[in-house]
Amino acid sequence: PGHDLAGVLPLRTQADADALLKATQDAKQVVIVGSSFIGMEAASSLIAEGRAVRVIAQEKVPFARVLGPEIGAMFQQLHEEKGVKFEVEAEVTALLGDAGRVTGVRLQSGKTLPADVVVLGVGVRPATDFLQEAFALDQDGGLTVDEYLQAADNVYVGGDIARVPLAATGQLARIEHWRVAQQHGRTAARNMLGQREQLTAAPFFWTQQYGKSLRYAGHAAQWDTIMYYGEVAQQDFLALYVQAGRIVAAAAMGRDADMIYIAELLGTGQMPAPADISAATKWVDLVG
Ligand SMILES: Cc1cc2nc3c(=O)[nH]c(=O)nc-3n(C[C@H](O)[C@H](O)[C@H](O)COP(=O)(O)OP(=O)(O)OC[C@H]3O[C@@H](n4cnc5c(N)ncnc54)[C@H](O)[C@@H]3O)c2cc1C
Numbered sequence: 001p002g003h004d005l006a007g008v009l010p011l012r013t014q015a016d017a018d019a020l021l022k023a024t025q026d027a028k029q030v031v032i033v034g035s036s037f038i039g040m041e042a043a044s045s046l047i048a049e050g051r052a053v054r055v056i057a058q059e060k061v062p063f064a065r066v067l068g069p070e071i072g073a074m075f076q077q078l079h080e081e082k083g084v085k086f087e088v089e090a091e092v093t094a095l096l097g098d099a100g101r102v103t104g105v106r107l108q109s110g111k112t113l114p115a116d117v118v119v120l121g122v123g124v125r126p127a128t129d130f131l132q133e134a135f136a137l138d139q140d141g142g143l144t145v146d147e148y149l150q151a152a153d154n155v156y157v158g159g160d161i162a163r164v165p166l167a168a169t170g171q172l173a174r175i176e177h178w179r180v181a182q183q184h185g186r187t188a189a190r191n192m193l194g195q196r197e198q199l200t201a202a203p204f205f206w207t208q209q210y211g212k213s214l215r216y217a218g219h220a221a222q223w224d225t226i227m228y229y230g231e232v233a234q235q236d237f238l239a240l241y242v243q244a245g246r247i248v249a250a251a252a253m254g255r256d257a258d259m260i261y262i263a264e265l266l267g268t269g270q271m272p273a274p275a276d277i278s279a280a281t282k283w284v285d286l287v288g
Contacts, residue, residue: 011038034121202266
């Protein structure tokens, strides 16, 4: 309840971002629901002198499920140093209001946080209802395609809605990232022109918070271990995610050049075995 109160804002489009900046100009208490990329990036933009920003996180450590607890803790600390506060392992049960305007957020624990603006950084869903008569949609509204991004004769699908077999592992994944949508667009266009090209590019995304950029290549829904090189706490590191004895994804800060080669190795299936990697590995030399 309360999602339709004035001061409760989504963040999906440029217009949403403009409305949010306007609404927060005089805001003293901002609560952000969701601690994934949208919520955390919004927090890094909205924290300001004289304004309290609180992030409500379902998990114990933000980003732990995607990047691992060490990198998540580093981001949380970065935010806390700038003054952002976290409510972790928390669930919102209601948005409270007065005279049609939001005044606070109630958590399952019974705690109430005061708010004059609430940002909803949760709950993005594919807008694919219009396809449901023609296709068997996945439970989350996505559409599964083959490695050519083809869903049916003369129908190709790419971007956020596409559930695609990943070249590196064969696993199906629906990934909501900008570069991935561009990669899909290229491959789908070539195939529509009759080229029969498989999607091999490794998924890639970045996030920027307080001017610090993390880059991620590949896809690891789960992992057995993470191999770290450098210092996570210093925001200068490479993390390699190992699943069933293979490196399936990498995250890094301050190693942009290496990440270009790592993304290529992941996409082309040339990534060496974990035992063949060390701090001295020259990634550029591994690309054939
Ligand atoms: C706030 C925010 C921040 C983000 N930040 C990052 C980031 O830092 N890095 C990153 O990698 N990714 C980021 N993303 C994700 C990235 O924007 C998406 O992965 C990417 O835009 C997906 O492209 P797309 O073409 O699949 O979908 P979209 O960009 O959503 O485009 C779909 C288009 O289809 C139109 N459409 C929908 N239904 C119909 C219909 N029935 N008829 C006609 N048109 C229709 C829509 O209006 C829209 O224009 C962010 C997303 C959000 C919301």
